[in-house]
Amino acid sequence: MASHISLTTASLALFLVLLPTSYASPSVPESDIDLVEFPLNLEFLEAEFFLWGSQGYGLDTVAANLSKGGPPPVGARKAILDPFIRDVIYQFALQEIGHLRAIQSTVKGFPRPLLNLSAASFADVMNSAFGKPLKPPFDPYANGLNFLLASYVIPYVGLTGYVGTNPKLQGAASKRLVAGLLGVESGQDAVIRALLYSKAAVKVRPYGITVADFTYRISNLRNNLGKSGLKDEGLVVPPVRGAEGKSRGNVLAGDQFSLSYARKPEEILRIVYGGGSERNPGGFYPQGANGRIARSFLQKSKAF
Template sequence: MVAPDIEVVRFASNFEYLEGEFFLHSALGKGIDSINPNLAFGGPPPIGAQKANLDHVTAKMAEEFGNQEIGQLRAVIEAAGGRGIKRPLLNLSKEVFSDIFDKAIGFKLKPRFDPYSNSINFLLAANLFPYTGLVGLVGATPLLLLPQSRKLAASLLGAESGQNAVIRTLLYQRANETVHPYNITVAEFTNRTSTLANKLANCGLKDEGIIVPRSLGAENRTESNILAADVYSRSYSRTVRELLRILYASGSESKVGAFFPKGANGLIARSFLIGSNVTKS
């Protein structure tokens, strides 16, 4: 794999770490280090991740998805000739999620949103992650030079798309349900978090909730929106800058925070932090 391709796929490792730690901790109460500590390349364990109070189906889904992220990490590291990035410091505390959901809703939720408290809260929080990886891979694939690099990206994209579809389907089944104790439906939560992602990324419409006006539905015929897609029902695409603006929850690829309090790792992510006081990894 040539150098530019290596850095693109290594950047994707940030998402594998983020999703893997969130899913595994939520399902099992332990993360990547409990399965293969060598994959962290000396990076610190996540902050605030914990076992969630999940029903059986959601717990098994989270466990499976977490293990899939480990497999994807191994694939990326192998493709990069064993040159993995150090696991970035991840903040998966309920405080980070509650801050993001407060921003999305537009006021402080009381009690504060806790992704680990029950299955529906977990699914609403999980909805933030595979979709971000999905649109990132759609954006990254055309940048890759070699066929084997594009094949890897396509295979990762397939898995991320599947995870995203499962999570959104489970949410759609409960779309009109009011999330206790908030007077807000599941569908409205997804609309608000999607709007926040678009605002942070500063890129226009590239994220959508699970129920939309017919003008945004497939062929302007549906209000259901289990798979977010453009006017031609193609997956949306995001740039690296847009992804980091969302995951830092700062609206800037150069201002770290939220899930990545010290920034994402790899040459691409760190290039936006040159001149900052963030320690390089």
Template sequence: MHAAGSLKMGSSGANWVFLVLAVSLVVSASATSDDDELMIGGLNITYSCKKSNGSTVLDKELIEVALNLEYLEAEYFLWGSVGYGLDVEAKYLVDGGPPPIGVQKANLNPYYKDIFYQFGLQEVGHIRAIKALLDYRPHCAFPRTLLDLSKKNWAHTMDEAFLATFGHKLNPPFDPYRNSLNYLISTYTIPYVGLTGYVGSNPLLTGYNSKRLVAGLLAVESGQDAVIRTEMYRMKDKIVPPYKYTVANFSNAISNLRNNLSHALVDEGLVVPKYLGAEMKVTGNILAGDNNSVAYARTAQQVLETVYGTGNASKPGGFFPKGAQGVIAASYLDPDDY
């Protein structure tokens, strides 16, 4: 499987046929219908896609990566804002997948509750649109992925970020559900990875419907990220109690961690050295972009490395304790671990 995992995104059609066959040989036959046993992620089902809806097999395999992140965003935004997720808001999109671990309602003021409930509902639409294009259930359009959105996992993520930038963990552990500011900071970690993944996958798509879908998803994910960054930039110098660090410090720590996990400069915080600012004239960085202020791109592998929190697409963890789903994600995983 590691040989299959080493195939690059630009592989020929023949190589991708080989990849699909290789994954089919090692993954289990299908997911059980018992919700108590169903631990969707990684190699629980035989992932496969077929050409349809004006989309190639490769188009669909790339979009499968995004479906994992859309599940994550939907559950986190819905639960954080209103205290329930897809099982209440859109159960038909769950397809028997397990509920997220440790997620809960955040202590949000009315303003942020409104914003993030809107975001959560937008993610419901994204999942529906993706599944309509993928078409082939439960394989290509797979059930909800197992997610870990617990306070413990969030605290670990923030500790890794602060270790990478400031050399020590946060004390007390970070709790995203504690208040509006903490939750806002936590959301900084999510839509941006997805939007860079869409930027990275877009040049590889060939079908009209796939290109149209990804362009539309990218537009809204970028908008969500812009709202989050703008809200945080407005408070960039505010100290985040009970810590001694500012909102900008948090953004830079998270971005540094994600750069480390992606093994590339594809992420920037709210305040940067002038050489990274727009036209090298400013340190304020309300939107992230390269030296032409064009959005950075992540490959599918880099997306997985980042959301796993391990820097390795073969080692699940972080928000995806059993791994992400789909042909590309499964190609990196070792079946002996499942």
């Protein structure tokens, strides 16, 4: 097996500081700004989860300026991962740092929201997915398979958000940025799904539930929370739902034409808040997501 390349915390921090701070894009139309900023909420979540899970430290250690003074995440910790999975997740973490840098170099951005990345937060997601408490509570940091299942929860949501955002954008710079972000987020989701698909029939200990059933339940939960129909699919589906209506295997999720599903910001908030409402913070965002779009839903809530 090839050796895994890693950087020390100090050398990584220096490397990130020396990276260009400008995405070198022309001005973004005012109508695009909020749409381009909103994904920062998911990018912060992914950056912190992948950094902490693979390295045991977060954004404040390697690129504190990107947090823009936002509070550090709650409950995140280093996961017990084998060298291969740790290497993959660390690569994801570095990619998410790049995404934060690219967005914040294109638009002003906003501070990192308070994130709850505790094991209990992920356990709540799994309990909701299965409609009952799992015993013992699901712990994403306990081993590589659990971490991959927890990772299944996150990048796909951002992916569908980028697909939904792209048609609404007016400026060339905005479209180029979102297309670039979508490409890598899609790649991350594909890697996670492929790794899990290779273990689809494996039973997750100690629950005796297969990996495929976990992904089905998580996807079904996201469909229910999003309240906008079918936009999520597990790794194994009825053949009629597979590619060209001929495959039970579903390593990539897509509609009847194998095109990615799209979600609106409110659908994403309903999912990541964990309660099916864009107006009631919770889940991974105890105080709500940041940015004008997310905060506008909270303001509407206070008006009633």
